[in-house]
Amino acid sequence: MRELRYFLKDTQRQTVDFSQTEQSRGLPPPLLEKPVPVGAQCIALPLPETWAEITRQTTVAEAIAQRESRRNFSRDPLSLAELSFLLWATQGVRAKELPWHALRTVPSAGCRHPFETYLAVSRVEGLAPGLYRFLPLSHQLVVLELREDLPRNLVRGSLGQSFVGAGAVTFVWTVLPERTEWRYGAAAHKVIALDAGHLCQNLYLACEAIAAGTCAIAAYDQQLMDALVGVDGEDEFVIYLAPVGK
Numbered sequence: 650m651r652e653l654r655y656f657l658k659d660t661q662r663q664t665v666d667f668s669q670t671e672q673s674r675g676l677p678p679p680l681l682e683k684p685v686p687v688g689a690q691c692i693a694l695p696l697p698e699t700w701a702e703i704t705r706q707t708t709v710a711e712a713i714a715q716r717e718s719r720r721n722f723s724r725d726p727l728s729l730a731e732l733s734f735l736l737w738a739t740q741g742v743r744a745k746e747l748p749w750h751a752l753r754t755v756p757s758a759g760c761r762h763p764f765e766t767y768l769a770v771s772r773v774e775g776l777a778p779g780l781y782r783f784l785p786l787s788h789q790l791v792v793l794e795l796r797e798d799l800p801r802n803l804v805r806g807s808l809g810q811s812f813v814g815a816g817a818v819t820f821v822w823t824v825l826p827e828r829t830e831w832r833y834g835a836a837a838h839k840v841i842a843l844d845a846g847h848l849c850q851n852l853y854l855a856c857e858a859i860a861a862g863t864c865a866i867a868a869y870d871q872q873l874m875d876a877l878v879g880v881d882g883e884d885e886f887v888i889y890l891a892p893v894g895k
Contacts, residue, residue: 767783767822861895
């Protein structure tokens with residue numbers, strides 16, 4: 650057990666030759682987001698000017714004070730505007746006219762933002778049940794697969810935690826480590842784990858602002874969850890998930 654504690658310490662940075670990272674060697678950075686599959690449908694999300702009615706009921710102080718993990722959800726749907734707000738709060742882009750990074754609503758080491766957001770949608774107004782992926786650079790969703798069986802598969806993939814399949818939508822975050830490795834080499838992996846915490850905490854607070862709830866999930870079957878969202882499990886794999894509901 651003790652040897653695993655070193656992952657929590659600043660040990661890698663002391664031994665990494667940063668002059669040999671891909672960034673230092675002048676290699677181009679990985680893409681900021683995965684491309685849209687050929688022929689896939691994209692859905693524009695409501696923009697911030699439409700959020701006033703859904704977000705003004707709770708102050709930041711109230712959201713922090715009320716924040717807790719919530720595992721009981723009603724059958725009420727989320728509106729598309731509410732989902733749009735949650736996506737912006739967790740991975741939204743504030744500025745993208747930059748050469749190799751985009752400023753977002755959450756911090757990330759070196760502004761690398763190594764995550765992709767997949768959505769297992771069950772009850773969102775205007776969206777058919779199925780699997781979607783968030784496109785933060787254009788604030789859109791890309792439709793990956795329309796299917797009704799995602800709740801059952803989410804429960805199976807999360808080791809039988811039934812509430813994971815009961816939300817209106819489940820956020821499933823994958824990580825593409827190369828985005829952070831490009832800058833930090835072997836020192837990348839500790840900060841990737843820290844970054845995952847940043848984005849999920851924003852989801853907690855944003856949920857409180859719209860009278861919804863969430864619960865972070867780190868216990869899951871890696872192979873089943875990777876297969877559920879259709880990633881290879883090596884260069885991209887699930888790192889965190891969180892059901893959301895009213």
